[in-house]
Amino acid sequence: MSGLVPVIIIAVVVILFLTILLSFIPIGLWITAYFSGVKVGFFTLIGMRLRRVVPRKIVTPMIKATKAGLELGIDKLEAHYLAGGNVNTVVDALIAAQRANIDIEFERAAAIDLAGRNVLEAVQVSVNPKVIETPKVAAVAKDGIEVMVKARVTVRANIERLVGGAGEETIIARVGEGIVTTVGSASSHKGVLENPDLISKTVLDKGLDSGTAFEILSIDVADIDVGRNIGAQLQTDQAEADKRVSQAKAEERRAMAVAKEQEMKAEVQSMRAKVVEAEAEVPLALAKALKDGNIGAMDYYNMKNILADTDMRDSISKVNKQPDDKNMNK
Structure with missing residues (x-):
């Protein structure tokens, strides 16, 4: 019995060691990687644990890349993970780009991902262009009629300009500006209604995709309506403003006339007061003249x-x- 106690203690220690080791080293993940053709050593997995890297988020994308024929180093994937990137998304984007014959390197894909853009969505939009629909843009032709235009912009992602390039909001704003300029330069709104493709051609020729992360393929007018008669409304507002100005000037003249009349009345009253005062002095003057013997x-x-x-x-x-x-x- 006394010889059995050390054996039990050793067995417990071994079991505890194996439990800690198996919980620290993902044996199942290592086995999956091994049979998938990805060589990952135990010390590499231990190093990931020590660097606070989740091994599954590195090994699983590595397995996908290897099966797709991509040659990626596990150190690059781990470095991108430590930089705050999404390793799985980057690997999926590289696989999609390879299938679509799009030349994109891991460093560029990682830079796009770290810039805050969805690199997988960018590759998908580069393969399958997306349509951006603008809100209704109000523009006024030279004849004063308002025209409401709604456009659909077909764009393709430009992988080279994804880092630092402007987004969809810039495309929408530039297209809206182009619509306003085109309609505003038209002599009549009827010409715009008869030839809506004039808007598409004029706006497309302006090179609106410069400095953006997209390449504009086409601009199509989806809807065009006639709005208010802005010219007539402006003339009405101008007439109303002129009327108010005239009324203000007439009121000013009336006030000046009333003030002038009051001033004249005040002068008349002043003169009357002086006459009364002078008449009051006449008896005194006569009395003085009689007394002095002048009359x-x-x-x-x-x-x-x-x-x-x-x-x-x-x-x-x-x-x-x-x-x-x-x-x-x-």
């Missing part, structure tokens, strides 16, 4: 008679004038 008593009475005679004549003229006014009113 005599008879002179004063003669002046009073003249004033009385003047008032009488004014009264008579007013009485004679009233019937004439009544006859005129009749």
Whole structure:
């Protein structure tokens, strides 16, 4: 019994060692790689574990690449994984490019993947072009009629310009700009409706795919409608604006006339006040003149008679004038 205890302890230690070893080294993955023709050593798998690399994400794409006839080093795949790339997507893109006879190296595919673009989708679009549909673009011809145009742009991915090239939003914006320019240069909206292919030819000749990650194959007008009469609306708005300006100027003139009238009334009142003030000083002046002997008593009475005679004549003229006014009113 005493000799059996060391054996049990050794067996437990061996079992624990094998358990830890098998959990640290993916034996099943190694066997799969071996029978797939991919030579991966135990120390390589251990190194992946130590570098915090998931061995399955490296070995499985390596198996696919080997079966497809691609010669890729496991160090390149591991380096791309450590850089934050998607190894499986890159390998799938390389396989798809090989089947489509597209020349693309691993370094370029890895750079495209690290740039944030889907390299597999780019290869697929390069083989099978995609259609980008623009929203309705409003443009105004020279006759003032608005034209609504919707276009379909067929593009193919340009592998060489995927890194640093503009995306679909730039293509849509440039096509919209080209549509506005083409319609705006047309003398009449009827010409645009009769020849919609004029838009396609003019826009396509502008080289809108320059600096983008795509190559434009064709631009087709999908829908074209007539919108508002912008020219008439602008003329109406201009007339309304002119009317408001005229009204403002008339109001300004009226306000100036009212101010002028008030100013004249104020001047008249001022003059009347001065007359009243002057008339109030007349008795004082007469009294002073009598006192100083400048005029005599008879002179004063003669002046009073003249004033009385003047008032009488004014009264008579007013009485004679009233019937004439009544006859005129009749």
